[in-house]
Amino acid sequence: MPTELATLSNPTTAERALNARLSWMKSLDDEADSSTGLRPSGAQRHFAQGREIYGEGENAGVFFTIVSGVVRTCKFLSDGRRQIDAFYVAGDIFGFEVGTQHVLSAEAVSDCTVIPYRRHDTDASKDDIMPRQLFSHAMRSLAQAQEHSLLLGRKSAVERVAAFLLEWVSKTAAGHAVNPAINLAMTRQDIADYLGLTLETVSRTLSQFERNKLIEIQTARQIWVKNMSALQNLNA
Amino acid sequence: MPTELATLSNPTTAERALNARLSWMKSLDDEADSSTGLRPSGAQRHFAQGREIYGEGENAGVFFTIVSGVVRTCKFLSDGRRQIDAFYVAGDIFGFEVGTQHVLSAEAVSDCTVIPYRRHDTDASKDDIMPRQLFSHAMRSLAQAQEHSLLLGRKSAVERVAAFLLEWVSKTAAGHAVNPAINLAMTRQDIADYLGLTLETVSRTLSQFERNKLIEIQTARQIWVKNMSALQNLNA
């Protein structure tokens, strides 16, 4: 049940996230006319925990920004193996693709609220300019994906879990920076599928971090970072 | 010595690559005026095998298209572990980034010739449109990076090597499609760093493919695909 939703609906956290990362979205609203190929569709949509927002192969005429909650995008192999590409929180944009079809699926990690944007989809030759904001968003996603490839291809389990904790801290950033409190919205399985590990390895590694006094696991989803710099040192 | 360069300079291969994948670059030339933020800088540049084209952290005011040869982009961890992000061949574009700094480094896998393009780098607020070609190039790179994450996070060594062979076939595509001949420009170490494996595992897996009559290893860098569909079946 959405402990994590409650956390994210918490005004302090939500407002900070919005202020910190939503500035460009305002300008996105400003230029949302036909010349930029963008059409906000005002109606907010809600998705319950675990629900699919869109599937791989579906029409990609719409993308989303998150008001509250957490979303994951993922790919599957035919036998069910899953790779989570990214987690998105309030203020993030997701589901923006070049072609007409989504190459990832998106699911609600927690109950969440999103705003759909319609992409003006004329033929490529006519509509050959894009707002720079969307372009730089795409490029930032690309840089992130490349960084993640380094993690998946070359880092140990300990390094991966440390990197995940640090990444999630910088995304959600509750509490002061020296001893941040982490509220995980996702299961160990989600974390494992993001890091290319198994849920048991994630669990064991977190336990090991706790034994070594790097973190304190209050509940499975609530973690205190006790030694930030040691955690950063683990991140190769 | 550039067996691989010779191969790529082979008129048939080079022409096919150019014809097949360079169409959008021509239009890129067409619209290369100040309004698109693009400035081709006509001078071709040559890089010898193994030479760095640019380094991580360097100024990213210039990107490149490849005339001949093969280029790799990669990231390093402090202890020397390497992850190769992509290989690029004639007709490909690389080194295009959002910020002012490259987040990857680029090196010549074989002797190669590239054309630098200067990116008109005004402040983001003024220069807020980009040619759609570059945008869709970025989005295609993103989709590719996400596919690669699935490989790195969730596929076995056999699946990875099979995927690599198929990807390289579709990139270079010499010979007819049913039994393509593969000319590898890169070492086993390069392949390993691309696939998140060790060079020994790559070598063993290729030998295993040969024992199973999926391929025939003529020389270390020249491989015949004898059973394309079996290879495709291995690719999860």
Add this chain to the structure above:
DNA sequence: CGTCCAGTTGACTCACCTCAAACGTGGTGG
């Protein structure tokens, strides 16, 4: 108070890594 599901922990396995030796091949120089 019992059920359910996520998480933890342990014992064992195995796919891939590490270390090391041998092999080929192409280039160099005598």
Add this chain to the structure above:
DNA sequence: CCACCACGTTTGAGGTGAGTCAACTGGACG
């Protein structure tokens, strides 16, 4: 033209980090 070298590759033997399978724990909720 051949001997030699350097370097990339192959192959083997053995080790290990993470996976697998399974039992147990502990909140959350009815």
